[in-house]
Amino acid sequence: MEEVKLFRTWSSPFGLRIVWALKLKGVEYETIYEDLTNKSSLLLECNPVHKKVPVLLHNGSRICESLVILEYIDETWSTTNRILPEDPLARATSRFWAKFNDEQVFPSFFRYHMSQGRDQEEAKEKFLESLKLVEGYLKGKKFLNGETCGFLDLVFGWMAHYPVAMKKASNLNLLNEEAWPYLSTWMKQFRDIPVIKENWPDEEALVLKFQKMREARGISIPTEK
Known part of the structure; x- marks a missing residue:
């Protein structure tokens, strides 16, 4: 069974676009809400460069930056609802x-x-x-x-x-x-x-x-x- 976790805040539009993409693809995932005034050690470990959300954790692999995550989602779950053009x-x-x-x-x-x-x-x-x-x-x-x-x-x-x-x-x-x-x-x-x-x-x-x-x-x- 695949492990998919999304680190985000409830109000950020950058995390929300990832939610939409996962929902459109029908991917089951766990949401981990972060308090950016008190960032978790797991978030800092997953995104040591920018220390920001969103971060997608997929089977232990971490993907950072929302635009990069969107492309990763489209390529990884490529059999349904492609979100990027083929051309x-x-x-x-x-x-x-x-x-x-x-x-x-x-x-x-x-x-x-x-x-x-x-x-x-x-x-x-x-x-x-x-x-x-x-x-x-x-x-x-x-x-x-x-x-x-x-x-x-x-x-x-x-x-x-x-x-x-x-x-x-x-x-x-x-x-x-x-x-x-x-x-x-x-x-x-x-x-x-x-x-x-x-x-x-x-x-x-x-x-x-x-x-x-x-x-x-x-x-x-x-x-x-």
Whole structure:
């Protein structure tokens, strides 16, 4: 019997994409929730380089970094629900956009909501520029992956849930339907997938977490959206 363990935190979108992938593949696994303020010795042993989650432990072998884990899952359990395209060019394109999300889209979104003043304005500009590119990429597609949900949809999947909680926590919103019609349609379709819908973190708990993070940074709630 295979041993599959996933080290993650309940609120991280990076761990959540691994949950979705494992669920889509029908892989049985054990979740080990980590407190990042008091990391377990097992996590530090499994990821001595970055000391971060998520980490996948498969039959004693450890795989780190969420994008790497997604590819490992797809190659290891390759007989069902392939999440990466077979075509080499399409795979390369998916990797490019996934890196774009992790290095630009998500960081600028988070920075916008967790900063003030000039820093916030710079983050807002960068996030909006990123959204324009993602919106353009989605044109003519049902999912970011194409006709079916796949690798890129799991990577960008946080956009279908986390901004709603962040809006409630910060009173800030840059993702409205009128400005981003393709993204909005995709988010609705993505949210309707049973595996996705059944595994979101609790919204109220997320709102509270984001509020506390903003308070810890001394950020006040704006009066206008």
